[in-house]
Amino acid sequence: MLYIVGTPIGNMQDMTMRAIETLKGVDVILCEDTRQTSKLVVRFELNKKLVSLHQHTSDDKTKMLLEEYENIAYVSDAGTPGISDPGGKLVQLAIEAGHDVVPIPGPSAVATALSVSAFPADKFFFLGFMPKKGQQRTFDLIKDSQYTVCFYESPHRIIKTLEKLKTELESDRQMMVARELTKKFETIYRGTAEQILEQVKEKGEFTIVISPKK
DSSP states (O other), X not given: OEXXXXXXXXXXXXXXXXXXXXXXXXXXXXXXXXXXXXHHHHHTTOOOOEEEOOTTOOHHHHHHHHHHOSSEEEEOXXXXXXXXXXXXXXXXXXXXXXXOEEEEOOOOHHHHHHHTTOSOOSXXXXXXXXXXXXXXXXXXXXXXXXXXXXXXXXXXXXXXXXXXXHHHSOTTOOEEEEESTTSTXXXXXXXXXXXXXXXXXXXXXXXXXXXXXX
């Protein structure tokens, strides 16, 4: 049995009771970074073995882990696994190996940001992280999208991305930038790219939500 377990994106109080009980009941916890997940182990007294499984883990090693343990949990560094992290490949290999895969839902930065964006979210584009190469195609998609667009950005690229959005989008196109969601210094910026550029600080993790094209 493989359990895909959602964990907090910042605030530890967002950990669900079901997630805690699931992690306590498995044989091993696979995780992106054992140093990050060890904080959960200590906080919730899980007392479980941690094994690193990330984007560079070979398929052979993943298959070996699936054969070695009967009940396995996978957690990402933060949020719901499989969304902008290597969880999807693990699920694919687990299904091929005949494992039952059980979702244990939890927080997600994209869903959290959309819920307070005030933009339509019945349909939306989620772009993951802004790519380092071929960005123009992504900006073209954002510019022409008739749906709300959401993506992640890192602190050292947030200013550059907002400056590009300022030149690419209509001057009155509204957006929301969420910084450090659920954490102590959570900040929500609203307005145009130009207005947000005057306020945003280059620290923390960012989720950007852009309103549909008029």
